[in-house]
Amino acid sequence: MSEAKALTVDELFAIDSLLQPEEREIQQTVRKFAAEHIRPHIADWFENATFPVKELAPEFGKLGLFGMHLEGYGCAGTSATAYGIACMEIEAADSGARSMISVQGSLAMTAIYKYGSEEQKQQWLPRMAAGEVLGCFGLTEPDFGSNPGGMRTRARRDGSDWVLSGSKMWITNGTVADVAIVWAQTDDKIRGFIVPTDSPGFQAHEMHKKLSLRASITAELSFDDIRLPEDAMLPDARGLAGPLGCLSEARFGIIFGSMGAARDCLQAAIEYAQTREVFDKPLAAYQLTQAKIADMAVELGKGQLLALHLGRLKDQDKLRPEQVSVGKLNNTREAIEIARTCRTILGANGITLEYPVLRHANNLESVLTYEGTAEVHQLVIGQALTGSSAFR
Ligand SMILES: Cc1cc2nc3c(=O)[nH]c(=O)nc-3n(C[C@H](O)[C@H](O)[C@H](O)COP(=O)(O)OP(=O)(O)OC[C@H]3O[C@@H](n4cnc5c(N)ncnc54)[C@H](O)[C@@H]3O)c2cc1C
Numbered sequence: 001m002s003e004a005k006a007l008t009v010d011e012l013f014a015i016d017s018l019l020q021p022e023e024r025e026i027q028q029t030v031r032k033f034a035a036e037h038i039r040p041h042i043a044d045w046f047e048n049a050t051f052p053v054k055e056l057a058p059e060f061g062k063l064g065l066f067g068m069h070l071e072g073y074g075c076a077g078t079s080a081t082a083y084g085i086a087c088m089e090i091e092a093a094d095s096g097a098r099s100m101i102s103v104q105g106s107l108a109m110t111a112i113y114k115y116g117s118e119e120q121k122q123q124w125l126p127r128m129a130a131g132e133v134l135g136c137f138g139l140t141e142p143d144f145g146s147n148p149g150g151m152r153t154r155a156r157r158d159g160s161d162w163v164l165s166g167s168k169m170w171i172t173n174g175t176v177a178d179v180a181i182v183w184a185q186t187d188d189k190i191r192g193f194i195v196p197t198d199s200p201g202f203q204a205h206e207m208h209k210k211l212s213l214r215a216s217i218t219a220e221l222s223f224d225d226i227r228l229p230e231d232a233m234l235p236d237a238r239g240l241a242g243p244l245g246c247l248s249e250a251r252f253g254i255i256f257g258s259m260g261a262a263r264d265c266l267q268a269a270i271e272y273a274q275t276r277e278v279f280d281k282p283l284a285a286y287q288l289t290q291a292k293i294a295d296m297a298v299e300l301g302k303g304q305l306l307a308l309h310l311g312r313l314k315d316q317d318k319l320r321p322e323q324v325s326v327g328k329l330n331n332t333r334e335a336i337e338i339a340r341t342c343r344t345i346l347g348a349n350g351i352t353l354e355y356p357v358l359r360h361a362n363n364l365e366s367v368l369t370y371e372g373t374a375e376v377h378q379l380v381i382g383q384a385l386t387g388s389s390a391f392r
Helices: 009-013 021-037 039-048 053-063 080-093 095-115 118-129 241-275 287-315 321-345 347-351 357-369 374-386
Strands: 135-138 154-158 161-172 179-186 189-196 202-206 218-228
Touching: 009 241, 009 287, 021 039, 021 053, 021 080, 039 095, 039 357, 053 095, 080 095, 080 241, 080 287, 095 118, 095 135, 095 161, 095 179, 095 189, 095 241, 095 357, 135 161, 135 218, 161 179, 161 189, 179 218, 179 241, 189 218, 189 241, 241 287, 241 321, 241 357, 287 321, 321 347, 321 357, 321 374, 347 357
Parallel strands: 135 179, 154 179
Antiparallel strands: 154 161, 161 218, 179 189, 202 218
Protein backbone atom coordinates (compact mmCIF):
# COMPACT_ATOMS: atom_id res chain seq x y z
CA MET A 1 0.00 0.00 0.00
CA SER A 2 1.22 3.53 -0.74
CA GLU A 3 2.75 5.41 2.20
CA ALA A 4 1.00 8.66 1.19
CA LYS A 5 -0.90 10.35 4.05
CA ALA A 6 -4.59 9.69 3.66
CA LEU A 7 -7.00 12.61 3.22
CA THR A 8 -9.99 12.81 5.50
CA VAL A 9 -13.42 12.61 3.92
CA ASP A 10 -13.91 16.30 4.73
CA GLU A 11 -10.63 17.24 3.04
CA LEU A 12 -11.53 15.49 -0.22
CA PHE A 13 -14.31 17.94 -1.04
CA ALA A 14 -13.06 20.86 1.06
CA ILE A 15 -16.66 21.71 1.88
CA ASP A 16 -15.44 23.66 4.91
CA SER A 17 -13.85 26.20 2.59
CA LEU A 18 -17.37 27.13 1.45
CA LEU A 19 -18.58 27.91 4.98
CA GLN A 20 -18.76 31.35 6.55
CA PRO A 21 -16.74 31.87 9.76
CA GLU A 22 -19.91 31.80 11.88
CA GLU A 23 -20.99 28.53 10.24
CA ARG A 24 -17.58 26.97 10.86
CA GLU A 25 -17.71 28.02 14.50
CA ILE A 26 -21.16 26.48 14.93
CA GLN A 27 -19.93 23.33 13.18
CA GLN A 28 -17.02 22.97 15.61
CA THR A 29 -19.08 23.80 18.71
CA VAL A 30 -21.83 21.32 17.86
CA ARG A 31 -19.34 18.64 16.81
CA LYS A 32 -17.59 18.99 20.18
CA PHE A 33 -20.87 18.89 22.08
CA ALA A 34 -21.91 15.72 20.25
CA ALA A 35 -18.51 14.12 20.90
CA GLU A 36 -18.77 14.81 24.63
CA HIS A 37 -22.46 14.41 25.38
CA ILE A 38 -23.97 12.09 22.78
CA ARG A 39 -21.37 9.77 21.27
CA PRO A 40 -20.13 8.20 24.52
CA HIS A 41 -23.69 7.06 25.41
CA ILE A 42 -25.45 6.59 22.11
CA ALA A 43 -24.91 2.84 21.73
CA ASP A 44 -26.46 2.25 25.16
CA TRP A 45 -29.35 4.61 24.50
CA PHE A 46 -30.00 2.86 21.20
CA GLU A 47 -29.79 -0.59 22.77
CA ASN A 48 -32.04 0.40 25.68
CA ALA A 49 -34.43 2.33 23.41
CA THR A 50 -34.15 5.52 25.38
CA PHE A 51 -33.08 9.13 24.94
CA PRO A 52 -32.61 11.56 27.83
CA VAL A 53 -34.77 14.26 26.28
CA LYS A 54 -35.37 16.21 29.49
CA GLU A 55 -31.67 16.29 30.39
CA LEU A 56 -30.40 17.23 26.93
CA ALA A 57 -33.11 19.73 25.96
CA PRO A 58 -31.75 22.61 28.12
CA GLU A 59 -28.26 21.90 26.77
CA PHE A 60 -29.51 22.00 23.18
CA GLY A 61 -31.30 25.20 24.17
CA LYS A 62 -28.06 26.76 25.42
CA LEU A 63 -26.41 25.90 22.10
CA GLY A 64 -29.26 27.73 20.34
CA LEU A 65 -30.29 24.62 18.37
CA PHE A 66 -34.07 25.01 18.84
CA GLY A 67 -35.56 27.26 16.18
CA MET A 68 -31.98 28.23 15.41
CA HIS A 69 -32.62 30.35 12.31
CA LEU A 70 -35.83 31.96 13.59
CA GLU A 71 -35.64 35.63 14.55
CA GLY A 72 -36.51 36.92 18.03
CA TYR A 73 -38.38 35.13 20.84
CA GLY A 74 -35.11 33.84 22.31
CA CYS A 75 -34.09 32.10 19.07
CA ALA A 76 -30.48 32.26 17.86
CA GLY A 77 -31.32 33.93 14.53
CA THR A 78 -28.48 32.29 12.57
CA SER A 79 -28.54 31.63 8.84
CA ALA A 80 -30.54 28.63 7.66
CA THR A 81 -27.30 27.14 6.37
CA ALA A 82 -25.78 27.36 9.86
CA TYR A 83 -28.80 25.49 11.20
CA GLY A 84 -28.27 22.83 8.52
CA ILE A 85 -24.62 22.49 9.50
CA ALA A 86 -25.67 22.00 13.13
CA CYS A 87 -28.11 19.27 12.04
CA MET A 88 -25.30 17.57 10.14
CA GLU A 89 -23.10 17.47 13.23
CA ILE A 90 -25.86 16.22 15.53
CA GLU A 91 -26.99 13.54 13.08
CA ALA A 92 -23.38 12.39 12.63
CA ALA A 93 -23.81 11.27 16.24
CA ASP A 94 -27.35 9.91 15.83
CA SER A 95 -30.48 10.61 13.80
CA GLY A 96 -32.57 10.31 16.97
CA ALA A 97 -30.94 13.38 18.51
CA ARG A 98 -31.41 15.36 15.32
CA SER A 99 -35.05 14.22 15.14
CA MET A 100 -35.63 15.58 18.62
CA ILE A 101 -34.23 18.95 17.59
CA SER A 102 -36.15 19.00 14.30
CA VAL A 103 -39.46 18.27 15.99
CA GLN A 104 -38.95 20.93 18.62
CA GLY A 105 -37.61 23.67 16.35
CA SER A 106 -38.66 23.00 12.77
CA LEU A 107 -42.08 21.54 13.50
CA ALA A 108 -43.56 22.62 16.85
CA MET A 109 -41.88 26.03 17.17
CA THR A 110 -42.15 26.80 13.46
CA ALA A 111 -45.90 26.14 13.55
CA ILE A 112 -46.28 28.77 16.27
CA TYR A 113 -43.75 31.13 14.67
CA LYS A 114 -45.33 31.02 11.21
CA TYR A 115 -49.00 30.76 12.09
CA GLY A 116 -49.42 31.86 15.71
CA SER A 117 -50.73 35.11 17.17
CA GLU A 118 -48.29 37.46 18.88
CA GLU A 119 -49.61 36.29 22.28
CA GLN A 120 -49.06 32.63 21.35
CA LYS A 121 -45.51 33.38 20.20
CA GLN A 122 -44.70 35.27 23.41
CA GLN A 123 -46.26 32.56 25.54
CA TRP A 124 -44.47 29.56 24.03
CA LEU A 125 -41.45 30.35 21.87
CA PRO A 126 -38.90 31.74 24.39
CA ARG A 127 -39.35 28.77 26.73
CA MET A 128 -39.24 26.32 23.82
CA ALA A 129 -36.07 27.94 22.44
CA ALA A 130 -34.48 27.48 25.86
CA GLY A 131 -35.52 23.83 26.00
CA GLU A 132 -37.62 24.44 29.14
CA VAL A 133 -40.83 23.51 27.34
CA LEU A 134 -40.90 20.57 24.93
CA GLY A 135 -43.17 20.32 21.94
CA CYS A 136 -44.37 17.58 19.60
CA PHE A 137 -46.14 17.73 16.24
CA GLY A 138 -49.19 15.58 15.62
CA LEU A 139 -50.03 15.18 11.96
CA THR A 140 -49.81 11.46 11.08
CA GLU A 141 -52.67 9.10 11.95
CA PRO A 142 -52.84 5.31 11.83
CA ASP A 143 -54.59 5.40 8.43
CA PHE A 144 -53.18 8.66 7.07
CA GLY A 145 -49.43 9.13 6.68
CA SER A 146 -48.48 10.18 3.16
CA ASN A 147 -52.00 11.51 2.69
CA PRO A 148 -52.58 13.57 5.84
CA GLY A 149 -55.45 15.44 4.16
CA GLY A 150 -57.65 12.44 4.97
CA MET A 151 -57.11 12.79 8.72
CA ARG A 152 -60.02 11.89 11.04
CA THR A 153 -59.01 13.94 14.07
CA ARG A 154 -61.61 16.62 14.40
CA ALA A 155 -62.10 19.87 16.29
CA ARG A 156 -65.65 21.13 16.63
CA ARG A 157 -66.95 24.37 18.04
CA ASP A 158 -68.83 24.39 21.33
CA GLY A 159 -69.71 28.00 22.11
CA SER A 160 -66.42 29.84 21.87
CA ASP A 161 -64.47 26.68 22.86
CA TRP A 162 -63.09 23.94 20.66
CA VAL A 163 -63.58 20.25 21.42
CA LEU A 164 -60.84 18.01 20.00
CA SER A 165 -61.22 14.28 19.41
CA GLY A 166 -59.20 11.67 17.53
CA SER A 167 -55.73 10.14 17.56
CA LYS A 168 -52.25 10.49 16.11
CA MET A 169 -49.51 7.95 15.60
CA TRP A 170 -45.71 7.95 15.27
CA ILE A 171 -45.37 11.19 17.17
CA THR A 172 -41.77 11.98 18.12
CA ASN A 173 -41.39 13.27 21.71
CA GLY A 174 -45.10 12.54 22.28
CA THR A 175 -44.76 11.24 25.86
CA VAL A 176 -42.28 13.89 27.02
CA ALA A 177 -43.83 16.94 25.39
CA ASP A 178 -45.44 19.71 27.44
CA VAL A 179 -47.34 20.94 24.43
CA ALA A 180 -48.58 19.28 21.23
CA ILE A 181 -49.29 20.99 17.94
CA VAL A 182 -52.28 19.00 16.71
CA TRP A 183 -53.70 19.25 13.20
CA ALA A 184 -57.43 18.56 12.93
CA GLN A 185 -60.35 18.80 10.52
CA THR A 186 -62.79 21.61 11.28
CA ASP A 187 -65.80 23.04 9.47
CA ASP A 188 -63.30 25.49 8.00
CA LYS A 189 -60.56 23.20 6.64
CA ILE A 190 -57.64 21.67 8.56
CA ARG A 191 -56.50 23.88 11.43
CA GLY A 192 -53.66 23.68 13.93
CA PHE A 193 -54.16 23.70 17.70
CA ILE A 194 -51.77 24.31 20.58
CA VAL A 195 -52.68 21.60 23.07
CA PRO A 196 -51.05 21.48 26.54
CA THR A 197 -50.41 17.81 27.21
CA ASP A 198 -51.88 18.06 30.73
CA SER A 199 -55.28 18.91 29.23
CA PRO A 200 -58.01 16.52 30.48
CA GLY A 201 -58.61 13.90 27.76
CA PHE A 202 -55.02 13.96 26.41
CA GLN A 203 -53.16 10.65 26.50
CA ALA A 204 -49.76 9.62 25.13
CA HIS A 205 -48.40 6.08 24.99
CA GLU A 206 -44.86 5.26 23.98
CA MET A 207 -44.48 2.97 20.96
CA HIS A 208 -42.09 0.05 21.50
CA LYS A 209 -40.33 -2.64 19.44
CA LYS A 210 -38.84 -0.15 16.97
CA LEU A 211 -35.75 -1.32 15.07
CA SER A 212 -34.96 2.21 13.90
CA LEU A 213 -34.53 5.53 15.74
CA ARG A 214 -34.38 3.60 18.97
CA ALA A 215 -32.70 6.56 20.68
CA SER A 216 -35.80 8.64 20.08
CA ILE A 217 -39.17 8.64 21.77
CA THR A 218 -42.14 7.85 19.56
CA ALA A 219 -45.73 7.88 20.77
CA GLU A 220 -49.38 7.40 19.98
CA LEU A 221 -51.59 10.30 21.08
CA SER A 222 -55.29 10.19 21.76
CA PHE A 223 -57.68 13.08 22.32
CA ASP A 224 -60.90 12.31 24.12
CA ASP A 225 -63.07 15.39 23.76
CA ILE A 226 -60.35 17.78 24.90
CA ARG A 227 -61.88 21.17 25.60
CA LEU A 228 -59.70 24.04 24.37
CA PRO A 229 -60.18 27.80 24.53
CA GLU A 230 -60.76 29.75 21.33
CA ASP A 231 -57.18 31.05 21.37
CA ALA A 232 -55.71 27.53 21.23
CA MET A 233 -56.08 27.65 17.45
CA LEU A 234 -53.25 28.95 15.27
CA PRO A 235 -54.96 31.81 13.45
CA ASP A 236 -52.83 31.90 10.32
CA ALA A 237 -52.84 28.25 9.20
CA ARG A 238 -55.79 27.12 7.11
CA GLY A 239 -55.74 23.87 5.11
CA LEU A 240 -52.93 21.41 4.50
CA ALA A 241 -50.53 24.20 3.56
CA GLY A 242 -50.16 24.85 7.31
CA PRO A 243 -48.53 21.55 8.31
CA LEU A 244 -46.76 21.28 4.94
CA GLY A 245 -45.07 24.63 5.59
CA CYS A 246 -43.60 23.16 8.79
CA LEU A 247 -42.62 19.88 7.12
CA SER A 248 -40.64 21.82 4.55
CA GLU A 249 -38.55 23.28 7.38
CA ALA A 250 -37.90 19.87 8.94
CA ARG A 251 -37.03 18.37 5.55
CA PHE A 252 -34.45 21.10 5.12
CA GLY A 253 -32.67 19.96 8.29
CA ILE A 254 -32.78 16.35 7.10
CA ILE A 255 -31.03 17.26 3.84
CA PHE A 256 -27.99 18.21 5.92
CA GLY A 257 -28.48 15.77 8.78
CA SER A 258 -28.59 12.64 6.62
CA MET A 259 -25.19 13.58 5.21
CA GLY A 260 -23.84 13.73 8.77
CA ALA A 261 -24.94 10.13 9.37
CA ALA A 262 -23.41 9.07 6.04
CA ARG A 263 -20.14 10.86 6.84
CA ASP A 264 -19.88 9.12 10.18
CA CYS A 265 -20.39 5.72 8.53
CA LEU A 266 -17.79 6.39 5.86
CA GLN A 267 -15.20 7.55 8.37
CA ALA A 268 -15.81 4.46 10.48
CA ALA A 269 -15.55 2.17 7.45
CA ILE A 270 -12.32 3.73 6.20
CA GLU A 271 -10.69 3.49 9.64
CA TYR A 272 -11.81 -0.10 9.93
CA ALA A 273 -10.56 -1.04 6.46
CA GLN A 274 -7.15 0.48 7.21
CA THR A 275 -6.59 -1.73 10.23
CA ARG A 276 -8.49 -4.92 9.41
CA GLU A 277 -6.27 -7.46 7.66
CA VAL A 278 -7.76 -10.03 5.30
CA PHE A 279 -5.67 -12.43 3.22
CA ASP A 280 -2.53 -10.91 4.79
CA LYS A 281 -3.01 -7.24 3.98
CA PRO A 282 -5.29 -4.38 5.04
CA LEU A 283 -8.79 -4.48 3.62
CA ALA A 284 -8.29 -0.85 2.53
CA ALA A 285 -5.58 -1.94 0.08
CA TYR A 286 -7.95 -4.00 -2.07
CA GLN A 287 -9.37 -2.45 -5.21
CA LEU A 288 -12.89 -3.69 -4.46
CA THR A 289 -12.82 -1.86 -1.12
CA GLN A 290 -11.39 1.28 -2.65
CA ALA A 291 -14.07 1.30 -5.35
CA LYS A 292 -16.73 1.20 -2.62
CA ILE A 293 -15.00 3.94 -0.64
CA ALA A 294 -14.49 6.17 -3.68
CA ASP A 295 -18.10 5.81 -4.86
CA MET A 296 -19.43 6.55 -1.38
CA ALA A 297 -17.16 9.58 -0.94
CA VAL A 298 -18.32 10.97 -4.28
CA GLU A 299 -21.99 10.59 -3.31
CA LEU A 300 -21.32 12.08 0.12
CA GLY A 301 -19.56 15.10 -1.34
CA LYS A 302 -22.30 15.63 -3.94
CA GLY A 303 -24.94 15.42 -1.22
CA GLN A 304 -23.10 17.89 0.99
CA LEU A 305 -22.71 20.31 -1.90
CA LEU A 306 -26.40 19.97 -2.72
CA ALA A 307 -27.27 20.66 0.92
CA LEU A 308 -25.09 23.74 0.93
CA HIS A 309 -26.55 24.99 -2.34
CA LEU A 310 -30.09 24.59 -1.00
CA GLY A 311 -29.04 26.28 2.25
CA ARG A 312 -27.75 29.28 0.35
CA LEU A 313 -30.99 29.46 -1.66
CA LYS A 314 -32.97 29.34 1.58
CA ASP A 315 -30.89 32.14 3.05
CA GLN A 316 -31.81 34.24 0.00
CA ASP A 317 -35.47 33.29 0.52
CA LYS A 318 -35.48 31.54 -2.85
CA LEU A 319 -35.83 27.90 -1.85
CA ARG A 320 -38.83 26.19 -3.48
CA PRO A 321 -40.60 23.17 -1.93
CA GLU A 322 -39.69 21.06 -4.99
CA GLN A 323 -36.04 21.83 -4.37
CA VAL A 324 -36.42 20.69 -0.77
CA SER A 325 -37.85 17.45 -2.18
CA VAL A 326 -34.79 17.06 -4.45
CA GLY A 327 -32.51 17.36 -1.42
CA LYS A 328 -34.58 15.14 0.86
CA LEU A 329 -34.94 12.42 -1.79
CA ASN A 330 -31.32 12.39 -2.87
CA ASN A 331 -29.61 12.78 0.47
CA THR A 332 -31.64 10.28 2.47
CA ARG A 333 -31.48 7.73 -0.35
CA GLU A 334 -27.73 8.11 -0.76
CA ALA A 335 -27.12 8.19 2.99
CA ILE A 336 -28.85 4.86 3.55
CA GLU A 337 -26.98 3.36 0.61
CA ILE A 338 -23.67 4.58 2.04
CA ALA A 339 -24.54 3.24 5.50
CA ARG A 340 -25.40 -0.19 4.09
CA THR A 341 -22.26 -0.36 1.96
CA CYS A 342 -20.12 0.66 4.94
CA ARG A 343 -21.74 -2.17 6.85
CA THR A 344 -20.41 -4.65 4.27
CA ILE A 345 -16.88 -3.33 4.78
CA LEU A 346 -17.12 -4.02 8.51
CA GLY A 347 -18.23 -7.59 7.97
CA ALA A 348 -19.70 -9.19 11.08
CA ASN A 349 -18.45 -6.35 13.28
CA GLY A 350 -20.71 -4.11 11.24
CA ILE A 351 -23.82 -5.60 12.77
CA THR A 352 -22.87 -4.62 16.32
CA LEU A 353 -23.32 -1.41 18.29
CA GLU A 354 -19.54 -1.28 18.75
CA TYR A 355 -19.55 0.55 15.43
CA PRO A 356 -22.04 3.18 14.26
CA VAL A 357 -22.86 1.88 10.78
CA LEU A 358 -25.86 -0.39 11.26
CA ARG A 359 -27.29 1.97 13.88
CA HIS A 360 -27.13 4.76 11.31
CA ALA A 361 -28.47 2.50 8.54
CA ASN A 362 -31.41 1.46 10.70
CA ASN A 363 -32.07 5.05 11.74
CA LEU A 364 -32.03 6.16 8.13
CA GLU A 365 -34.93 3.78 7.40
CA SER A 366 -37.08 6.17 9.42
CA VAL A 367 -35.44 9.26 7.97
CA LEU A 368 -36.20 7.95 4.48
CA THR A 369 -39.85 7.49 5.49
CA TYR A 370 -40.77 10.45 7.67
CA GLU A 371 -41.22 14.01 6.44
CA GLY A 372 -42.44 12.58 3.14
CA THR A 373 -41.32 9.18 1.91
CA ALA A 374 -38.88 8.87 -0.99
CA GLU A 375 -41.83 8.05 -3.25
CA VAL A 376 -43.75 11.14 -2.15
CA HIS A 377 -40.75 13.31 -3.03
CA GLN A 378 -40.44 11.59 -6.41
CA LEU A 379 -44.08 12.50 -7.00
CA VAL A 380 -43.47 16.11 -5.96
CA ILE A 381 -40.52 16.41 -8.35
CA GLY A 382 -42.38 14.54 -11.09
CA GLN A 383 -45.32 16.89 -10.79
CA ALA A 384 -43.05 19.94 -10.87
CA LEU A 385 -41.34 18.76 -14.04
CA THR A 386 -44.34 17.40 -15.96
CA GLY A 387 -47.20 19.50 -14.65
CA SER A 388 -49.17 16.28 -13.96
CA SER A 389 -50.04 15.15 -10.45
CA ALA A 390 -49.63 11.39 -9.98
CA PHE A 391 -50.53 11.28 -6.28
CA ARG A 392 -53.90 9.66 -6.95
C1 LIG B 1 -39.64 7.11 13.84
C2 LIG B 1 -40.73 7.94 13.23
C3 LIG B 1 -41.02 9.18 13.76
C4 LIG B 1 -42.07 9.96 13.23
N1 LIG B 1 -42.38 11.17 13.81
C5 LIG B 1 -43.51 11.83 13.40
C6 LIG B 1 -43.95 13.01 14.09
O1 LIG B 1 -43.30 13.50 15.01
N2 LIG B 1 -45.13 13.59 13.69
C7 LIG B 1 -45.89 13.08 12.68
O2 LIG B 1 -46.94 13.64 12.39
N3 LIG B 1 -45.49 11.96 12.00
C8 LIG B 1 -44.33 11.33 12.33
N4 LIG B 1 -43.92 10.17 11.67
C9 LIG B 1 -44.79 9.61 10.63
C10 LIG B 1 -44.27 9.74 9.22
O3 LIG B 1 -44.31 11.07 8.80
C11 LIG B 1 -45.08 8.79 8.32
O4 LIG B 1 -44.69 7.48 8.68
C12 LIG B 1 -44.85 9.04 6.85
O5 LIG B 1 -45.49 10.22 6.44
C13 LIG B 1 -45.35 7.89 5.97
O6 LIG B 1 -46.66 7.55 6.31
P1 LIG B 1 -47.05 6.00 6.56
O7 LIG B 1 -46.04 5.41 7.48
O8 LIG B 1 -48.47 5.99 6.95
O9 LIG B 1 -46.85 5.29 5.16
P2 LIG B 1 -47.92 5.24 3.97
O10 LIG B 1 -48.40 6.59 3.66
O11 LIG B 1 -48.91 4.18 4.26
O12 LIG B 1 -46.98 4.76 2.79
C14 LIG B 1 -46.65 3.36 2.58
C15 LIG B 1 -45.91 3.26 1.24
O13 LIG B 1 -46.75 3.74 0.20
C16 LIG B 1 -46.07 4.72 -0.56
N5 LIG B 1 -47.02 5.67 -1.11
C17 LIG B 1 -47.83 6.52 -0.44
N6 LIG B 1 -48.55 7.26 -1.29
C18 LIG B 1 -48.18 6.88 -2.54
C19 LIG B 1 -48.57 7.26 -3.85
N7 LIG B 1 -49.46 8.24 -4.06
N8 LIG B 1 -47.99 6.63 -4.89
C20 LIG B 1 -47.08 5.67 -4.71
N9 LIG B 1 -46.67 5.25 -3.51
C21 LIG B 1 -47.21 5.86 -2.43
C22 LIG B 1 -45.13 5.36 0.43
O14 LIG B 1 -44.08 6.02 -0.23
C23 LIG B 1 -44.67 4.14 1.20
O15 LIG B 1 -43.65 3.48 0.46
C24 LIG B 1 -42.83 9.44 12.14
C25 LIG B 1 -42.48 8.20 11.58
C26 LIG B 1 -41.44 7.46 12.10
C27 LIG B 1 -41.09 6.13 11.49
